[in-house]
Every structure is written in structure tokens, then in C-alpha cells.
Amino acid sequence: MPDTSARERRPASYDVVGIGNALVDVIAQADDHFIRREALVKGSMTLVDTDRALHLYRALGSAVEMSGGSAANTVCGVASFGGRAAYIGKVSDDDLGRVFGHDLLAVGVHFAPGRHLDEIPTGRCIIVVTPDAQRTMNTYLGVSSYMCAPDVDEAVVADGHVLYMEGYLFDRDDAKDAFRHAARVAHGAGREVSLTLSDSFCVDRHREDFRALVEDEVDILFGNELELCSLYELDTFEAAVAAVRRDSSLAVITRGPRGASIITRDSVIDVGAEDVPHVIDTTGAGDLFASGFLFGYTNGFSLADCGRLGSIAAAEVISHVGPRPLVELKSLIPRA
Amino acid sequence: MPDTSARERRPASYDVVGIGNALVDVIAQADDHFIRREALVKGSMTLVDTDRALHLYRALGSAVEMSGGSAANTVCGVASFGGRAAYIGKVSDDDLGRVFGHDLLAVGVHFAPGRHLDEIPTGRCIIVVTPDAQRTMNTYLGVSSYMCAPDVDEAVVADGHVLYMEGYLFDRDDAKDAFRHAARVAHGAGREVSLTLSDSFCVDRHREDFRALVEDEVDILFGNELELCSLYELDTFEAAVAAVRRDSSLAVITRGPRGASIITRDSVIDVGAEDVPHVIDTTGAGDLFASGFLFGYTNGFSLADCGRLGSIAAAEVISHVGPRPLVELKSLIPRA
Numbered sequence A, B: 001m002p003d004t005s006a007r008e009r010r011p012a013s014y015d016v017v018g019i020g021n022a023l024v025d026v027i028a029q030a031d032d033h034f035i036r037r038e039a040l041v042k043g044s045m046t047l048v049d050t051d052r053a054l055h056l057y058r059a060l061g062s063a064v065e066m067s068g069g070s071a072a073n074t075v076c077g078v079a080s081f082g083g084r085a086a087y088i089g090k091v092s093d094d095d096l097g098r099v100f101g102h103d104l105l106a107v108g109v110h111f112a113p114g115r116h117l118d119e120i121p122t123g124r125c126i127i128v129v130t131p132d133a134q135r136t137m138n139t140y141l142g143v144s145s146y147m148c149a150p151d152v153d154e155a156v157v158a159d160g161h162v163l164y165m166e167g168y169l170f171d172r173d174d175a176k177d178a179f180r181h182a183a184r185v186a187h188g189a190g191r192e193v194s195l196t197l198s199d200s201f202c203v204d205r206h207r208e209d210f211r212a213l214v215e216d217e218v219d220i221l222f223g224n225e226l227e228l229c230s231l232y233e234l235d236t237f238e239a240a241v242a243a244v245r246r247d248s249s250l251a252v253i254t255r256g257p258r259g260a261s262i263i264t265r266d267s268v269i270d271v272g273a274e275d276v277p278h279v280i281d282t283t284g285a286g287d288l289f290a291s292g293f294l295f296g297y298t299n300g301f302s303l304a305d306c307g308r309l310g311s312i313a314a315a316e317v318i319s320h321v322g323p324r325p326l327v328e329l330k331s332l333i334p335r336a
Helices: A032-037 A050-059 A070-080 A095-106 A142-146 A154-158 A167-171 A173-188 A200-205 A207-217 A225-232 A237-247 A285-298 A303-318 B032-037 B050-059 B070-080 B095-106 B142-146 B154-158 B167-171 B173-188 B200-205 B207-217 B225-232 B237-247 B285-298 B303-318
Strands: A014-019 A023-029 A045-047 A064-067 A085-088 A110-112 A123-129 A135-140 A160-166 A192-196 A220-224 A250-254 A260-264 A268-271 B014-019 B023-029 B045-047 B064-067 B085-088 B110-112 B123-129 B135-140 B160-166 B192-196 B220-224 B250-254 B260-264 B268-271
Touching: A014 A070, A014 A154, A014 A173, A014 A285, A023 A095, A045 A200, A050 A123, A050 A135, A050 B095, A064 A095, A070 A085, A070 A095, A070 A160, A070 A192, A070 A285, A070 A303, A085 A154, A095 A110, A095 B050, A095 B095, A123 A142, A142 A167, A154 A160, A154 A173, A160 A167, A160 A173, A160 A285, A167 A173, A167 A200, A167 A207, A173 A192, A173 A207, A192 A207, A192 A285, A200 A207, A200 A225, A207 A225, A207 A237, A220 A225, A220 A285, A225 A237, A225 A250, A237 A250, A237 A260, A250 A285, A250 A303, A260 A303, A268 A303, A285 A303, B014 B070, B014 B154, B014 B173, B014 B285, B023 B095, B045 B200, B050 B123, B050 B135, B064 B095, B070 B085, B070 B095, B070 B160, B070 B192, B070 B285, B070 B303, B085 B154, B095 B110, B123 B142, B142 B167, B154 B160, B154 B173, B160 B167, B160 B173, B160 B285, B167 B173, B167 B200, B167 B207, B173 B192, B173 B207, B192 B207, B192 B285, B200 B207, B200 B225, B207 B225, B207 B237, B220 B225, B220 B285, B225 B237, B225 B250, B237 B250, B237 B260, B250 B285, B250 B303, B260 B303, B268 B303, B285 B303
Parallel strands: A014 A085, A014 A160, A023 A123, A045 A135, A085 A110, A160 A192, A192 A220, A220 A250, B014 B085, B014 B160, B023 B123, B045 B135, B085 B110, B160 B192, B192 B220, B220 B250
Antiparallel strands: A023 A064, A064 B064, A123 A135, A250 A260, A260 A268, B023 B064, B123 B135, B250 B260, B260 B268
């Protein structure tokens, strides 16, 4: 992890610049019988091809379509807090692509869509929500996964206080190159680089590459307990905390209903989860925790308060269907 | 209104066959200031061209996309009650067209999409939901309005107990022809024909054609108080009741929070509205009232019970965002 603190920096136009898979979520409710019959792994994200996506879509009941994509959810949350955000991700010139672009612009996020590619449709994530509010994601990446280094708008990256990269995108070599390129551009401009691990299976598929990226380029690591343990192939959270401290000066690890831990070189700040009377759909919980943390981080809040903003945003998004806030998160910032 | 009761009928495969504008709803929340600034008429449906649709969409915040279309909502409600339903309406081979088709099939509605037309996109309805739960609709009809007589699947119409036609479709002469054709096919097969007036402005635009259709072909007329008064250009509900009795043997008129009136030649049955603790979005209220009524009517319930089923379905749909039920309406049928 390079030290950027000593370099001279001009003020950033954006608090957070996100890079990720640009996806429209197709959200349908189903019971556990459906999960078993389709051999799905509850709570995980699985990459699916066109045939499997069509099969699952046909097998599911009525669905609702709304913009998603992990890093896109995060930057929308930053904007909802009143922060300044930009997003880099690829969509096509089709209905879902237009929906995705609209929903970013509608909340004031600058959208840098990369180079145009014909014929490959906008990606979508078929999300099965079970009665226990768990979400099981089946992602047809479409054009979103064709991200490569030339799609990264360098001017935008260089103009963001924190670059936020979504681990999900890591499933293609071109995207890994795009990440390394974006991280170098950000560091070259004296900015900070963050990464979210996204999914323990994704970490499992690309452990060595993730480890190298975290060691070489990542200033702030986001993830959950399971993902962190998977990254270091360790069984206990305590051991993983010790491991991540060697690689990254700051790690923000969510722990479900137990809240989150903010891990620095020499301390662990535990943040409690907000009380949510009725959890409806956990989609976006981690994404929105990152929104709150990064909004706070880039606007001078203490680490404990950053964590609290993360908890507040996560609580809002799990109390309704859909991965993005339905109220202005700015209105939820505690007055104290 | 022809008397079909004496003709010999074979059992129908469908309880209800709907014909209407196949639309995907684009639902966004906005305040009254937005309504005023865009010169919208709250609670109404306005037809918009591509430019106006794009302008409104750009001006609105994040949206959710879900299948809509008045008659389509109604047949989905019939299916949700456990009834057998079919739908005739035009979509394109684009993302929104596929969404629309999926959501019909997903609830077990047979879909007869008419002849294929290239280049014209699937229609959409931009719905602005204000904090008072009122919906203001701006419809870009797209390919849905190209319905004409050859698109009407005669075998499906002849095989439905009740044909249900949506007044909204009446804005093009070709669609009027399609309605008259479908009505004749239905009556020729000894079936019943129903029509919903859809919107008082729509009635105003096509009053004479509506009057002729009601007099000549309609066995069951659906609408709300305002639409009925507009149809007969009368100021009071009582006068409109007297007028509709001359044209139609059965009229089902919703009256918002006051419930509904079922008007026969010699009686008026008043049905109270169900208690809804928190009205979220009134989109689909009339459509779902028709679902309950028609499910009951085609399954041997008394007229009063048909009205009660209508109220139950309407209450469900206004208690959440979106124009279609989120629970199986079958589960809400009172045991008595």
C-alpha cells in the first residue's frame, strides 16, 4: 500500500468514483423450495450465461426491475447523503441500459459509460428474495463485463477523493487490468483507492489476484467477515484482522446483524447495527454501508461516525425491496 | 345490448379475456411542486409523445419498472384469485416487451401478442406518485396502440366467459375497430362483453363512440363515478345511474374511499371500501376492483360478493407501490 499522504493534491470534484458491473436488478420473490429446486446457494452471487438467465427468469414469478450493480448502489448512496459521486461502468443502447443511466443521473451521479459496444445487451442480475429477506443473485453480466483499461475515464478517476472498485468485476482478466490501471491513475493523482471484496466465492475464484491488489494498491478494503476470512484462508475473524492489518491501513468489515468493525493498524472500532424492525430484502446492505462510510470519510467525519453513517444507510436499504435508498440519506444523518 | 342468454354456449376455457394497451410502468415519486412545474393533471392519464416522455423521464428521480397496463393488471388479478385469464395486447421484441410478456406468463395468464411490428418500441407509462398516494400517468403508447382487428385472436376471444376491453385503447380508430370486432366475436360465441371507461378525459375525447359501444355491445360496464358522469354529460351520480340503466344491464362503478355501486336494471348494490391503514399508491385500484368483480362473476358469486372481492383486491393493490397484487389474492377470499 503506497503512502499518498505526502503528495500535493488539488481539491477533488468527486468524493467517490465507483467502478463496477453496471446491472439492472430483476427482483422476484420465491420460497426456499425454489432455491432448492434450482440448486441455488442462498445469499451468494453466481455468474450465469444467457440460457441459465432465461431459464431462471422464466421459472420465476412477476418481477420488478430497478437499477442495481454493487458499486453503482454505493455511489448512489453517497449522492443521497449529499456527497459528490461519479460512476464508470458499461451499458448498451437498450431499454435496461437507458434505465441504468437515468437512475444514476436522477440522483446526481456523473456517469462515464466507457466505449460503446454494439450487440451485447446490458447486464442484469436476477435476484431471488426469500421470505427470510435473504437475496440470492444470478448475474448475467452482458456488456458490463467488457470493461477494460481504455474504458476507464482517467480524468474522472484523477478527480475523485476515493476510487471505489467492486470485486465482482474481477471475473475477467481485462477487468483486472482496468482495476490496476484505475488504481495507478488514482494514486498518480494523489487519491486513495478502495476495493470491496463483494462475495466470498468471487474471492475464492481470484484469491491471489485480490491479495496482490490489496497489498499493492488498496488503501481502504471493504468486505464482510466471510470474504475477509476467505481472502486470507483463515478460520477466525481475529486471525483475519491480524492479516489484513499487514496489507491495508484501513479495512471496513461488515458482520451482518452484529454490525461492523473498522480495522486500522493499531485499533478495531466496533460499530453496532441499527435496529431494523422489519427486514424485507438484504440486497444492497453492504453496498450502502460503504456509501455511508465513504461519505463520512471524504467529508471529515471520525472513523466511528463513518461507521455509524454506514449502519444508518444499510438499515434504510434492508427495510424495503430494492438495492438503493428510497429516502434522502442526508435526512438521516444524526444532528449531533 | 344484445341478449345472449338464450344461445347455447360451450364451457369457456378462460374466465376473462382482456384487451388493452400493453405497457410497462415506470414509477417514480415526486412532490406536488413537480406536478405543478410540469403542468400535470393529478390523477389523470395523459398521452405523451416520445419527446415529452423523454423530458418527463429525465426530470424524474430514480424509477422502478414493472409491468402495467390497465386490462393487463385486471387479468393478472383474475389469475391471482385462481381464475383463468388471457390477454391480447401488442409489445415489441425489446427489454420492456420481454418484461411484459414474462410477468403475464409468470402468473399464468395466456398471452396473445398480436402480429409482430418492428421498429416501434414497447409502450410505457410514466407514473408520478405524489405523497398523497395519487398517481399521475403519462403514457407513451409505442407499439401498444397499433392494435387493430387482425391482432384480435378470435379463438381466444370466443373461448372467454367475459371479454374485458380497456377504454384507454380507444384513442385510435384502428383500436375502435378492433374493439367492435372483438365484441362481435364474443357475442357470436355466446359470451359476454365488458368495457372499462378508464379515464374521464378519455371518455371526453371519444364520448359518442363510447356511448355507441355501450349501447350496442356492452353487457357489463366498469368505470368510476367521474367517468360515468362524463359519459352521459350529467352532473349527479343519481342521474348517471338512471342513464346507464337504459344502456347496460350491469354497471360496476367505483367511488374511491366510498366503495362502489353495482347497478342493475332494478337495483343498486352499494359495496363499502375495505379499510386500508396506509394507502401508498392508488395505481391499479380500479383495475383490481374489476379483477375481483369479474373473478366472482365468472365463478358464480352473488353480485354483492363480487363487489366485496373487488374491494378486497383494490385494497391490496393500493397498500403498496405497483399496479399488480403482491400476494395471492386467492388467499384473501373470505371463507364465509
